[in-house]
Structures are given as C-alpha cells and as structure tokens.
Amino acid sequence: MARGILITFPGYPYHMSSFMPDNGMANLAGVLHAAGHDVLVLDYGTVGMMRRLFPRSVATALRA
Numbered sequence: 746m747a748r749g750i751l752i753t754f755p756g757y758p759y760h761m762s763s764f765m766p767d768n769g770m771a772n773l774a775g776v777l778h779a780a781g782h783d784v785l786v787l788d789y790g791t792v793g794m795m796r797r798l799f800p801r802s803v804a805t806a807l808r809a
Contacts, residue, residue, distance in 0.1 A: 748783040755790040764790055 751774055753767045770786055777784045 746781050746783060749777070750785045750787060752787045753790060754794075758790075758795060764792060766790075
C-alpha cells in the first residue's frame with residue numbers, strides 16, 4: 746500500500762467555478778483508495794485561501 750497527497754490549487758479565481766470542488770481529484774482519490782492506497786486530498790480552491798492570499802487591505806485598495 747502506498748501513501749500519497751493530492752493537492753489542487755486553481756490559481757486566481759476569475760470565475761465562481763474556481764471555488765467548485767475538483768471532481769477529477771476526487772475521482773482519482775476514490776480509485777486510489779479503492780485500490781488500497783492511503784490518500785490525503787488538499788483542496789486549496791476555497792474562499793478562506795483567497796482571503797489569506799488577498800488581505801482585506803489589498804481588496805479594499807483594489808475596489809477603490
């Protein structure tokens with residue numbers, strides 16, 4: 746049995762779809778898990794991650 750980490754980060758969110766879960770990553774993790782592998786999935790395409798990348802002060806300045 747192998748152990749692995751699958752990481753997804755969609756980059757700059759140009760569309761709301763950037764915040765949708767990565768189905769391809771979920772399918773791959775499911776197949777690996779079914780084959781007996783230990784898989785950790787880290788999905789960084791979240792609103793929380795965008796807030797960390799773009800602090801409120803930067804967002805406020807950009808809106809102006």
